[in-house]
Amino acid sequence: MNAPLPTADTLRAALAGLLDGLPPKQAAQAVDRLISNYRGATPTDAPVLRDRSDVAAYAAYRMPATFEAVRAALAGLAAAAPGWEPGSHLDVGGGTGAAVWAADATWEARPGASRTTTVLDWAEPALALGRELAASGAPALRATDWRRARIGAALALPESDLVTVSYVLKELTEQDRAALVTEAARAGQAVVIVEPGTPDGYLRIIEARDRLIEAGFRIAAPCPHNDACPIEPGTDWCHFAARVSRSSLHRQVKGGSLPYEDEKFSYVAAVRFDARPAQARVTRKPQIRKGQVLLELCTVDDGLRKETVTKRHGSLYRAARDTAWGDSWPPPEE
Incomplete structure (x- = not known):
């Protein structure tokens, strides 16, 4: 029997045929509209991802980069908590499930072990495509529960060992951001939040970090301490980079020629249990x-x-x- 492909390779293979039948021009137009939405004021009265063509374009444009950024953040958590792995995972605003794939790549299920996974998102087309992609993955991916939910202040989260919130806070109002982080802290034993590696993204991470510490969490990564960030406000921002391999289809949709790109991101991983942050x-x-x-x-x-x-x-x-x-x-x- 052939050995299963690593999670990253399986995801790339699943994405390779994602835009089959979708004209390249239509995919490019959908990507342009999505970029405009994410760079500007995101509407709150309707999902940004409207239909399957939108979701397919989004997945081809963003999912590989999101996967690598979240995988890097989860690796930081795993290094600070060796021997720990989540028996349950809740991904809030998870869309097509990049963070679910990243968790599977970080903690590949041992024989006989299992992990329950739930993805919450407002856009049903994204959830549907997430199910479709996950069907080609490991058992932990195929068993994921994909639920439609509006991400906001009124959202009540089920308790979970791990709660991930990736590239979501920017889409929320200040009030909803605060409420979501507070609710994630109540529901999770470990909380990992990822945002774009921009000055604004870093500030949202710092706000979330402070709120998690106030809720009794310990910072596991990337910070080596629970103290205030030593960066003087307005002078710099803490962010990292993850190398992303591009498929030929990915290069076509993004209009690039290089076989890779670097995804800049900021993140915080915090826990309620013992952890050993980096020195x-x-x-x-x-x-x-x-x-x-x-x-x-x-x-x-x-x-x-x-x-x-x-x-x-x-x-x-x-x-x-x-x-x-x-x-x-x-x-x-x-």
Whole structure:
């Protein structure tokens, strides 16, 4: 029997035939309209994703990038809580289910283990396509419960080990954002929130982070502490990047020629149980110079600081050369 494909490859294969039968011009027009909505004021009286062609264009345009960003955020949580894995997962505003695929890639089900998964979203066409895509995935994906729900202040969430909220807060009013994060904190044992890696996205993450701490959560990632963010407001923003492989279809829809793109994102992962955050986090792409590596770090004791690792540091220098933006530092001992 052939071994199953990794989750990322399975998702790419499922997306490869997604736009079959949809004229390229129609797909491009749908993508342009979606970009305009997400960059401007998102309407609250109707779902942005109106029908299957909208959803297909959205999935081809955004799902690979969302998957990689959420997978990176969940990896941060998993590294801070080794041995823990969610028995239940609630994805709020999950659309076509990128975060569900990311959770499966992070915690592949062990033989005999199971995970119950629920996706809530307002757009029924997105939920329908999510079911369709999940049918080609692992058992945990195929068993997902896809529910239509309006994401807002009145939403009551079922309790779950893991609650994910990815690329949703921007679509909500300030009041609804606060209510959703508060409700996620009530419902979840671990909460992971992902937003675009922009100054505004970072501010929404900081607001959510503060609210989670007020609710009694501990920050697991990316921050190495529960203290206030050491970045001076208005001077910079904390964000990371995930490398996204593009299929030929993805390049066609997005109008790009490169085989990859870098998805910039900000996130917070917080828990109600014990976790071991990184001692420090690499907050910018390491600068590799002749005989040295320059690291920008957020640390437990010193806030933001720069560290230079040279050849005389031996194995630490070799580790620094392999360290990426967003990694913990120093590297974990093997």
